[in-house]
Amino acid sequence: MKGNMNNMMKQMQKMQKKMMKAQEELHEMTFEASAGGGMVTVVANGKKEITDVQISEEVVDPDDVDMLQDLVLAATNDVIKQIEDKTNDTMGEFTKGMNLPGGGMF
Structure with missing residues (x-):
């Protein structure tokens, strides 16, 4: 029985390392979304940090700030949804079949 416990612990450690690597890779990814036919583009990293916003001069209208x-x-919102x-x-690949609180998602 002790051998089974050791094997299970080793498997859990392997899975934890894979999860950490996957999370690091996600954080390094870049996501991009645009609106208005490309008039506004927002870029973010996998940590949900906005890294760039590009606004076309054509869409800057002092009389229509609401549209901008x-x-x-x-x-x-689109770029954040892509990241999520x-x-x-x-990360769901690691929690399949596990009965974790909150659906097991990160």
């Missing part, structure tokens, strides 16, 4: 704000919000989806897909 909506485009920035749409692109930002990728994180859930990647």
Whole structure:
């Protein structure tokens, strides 16, 4: 019985290392989303940090600031959703079949 416990601990350590590597890889990824036909582009890393925002001069209209704000919000929300989806897909591979609280997602 002690041998089984040692094997299980080794397997858990291997899985933990794989999970940490996968999480590091996710953090290094770059995600990009745009709105308004590319008029606004938001870039973020896998840590959900916005690293760049590009706004086309054509969409900057002092008389229609609301539209610009909506485009920035749409692109930002889209890029965050991409990161969350990728994180859930990647990290979910490690929690399949486990009965973890909160669905086992990170």
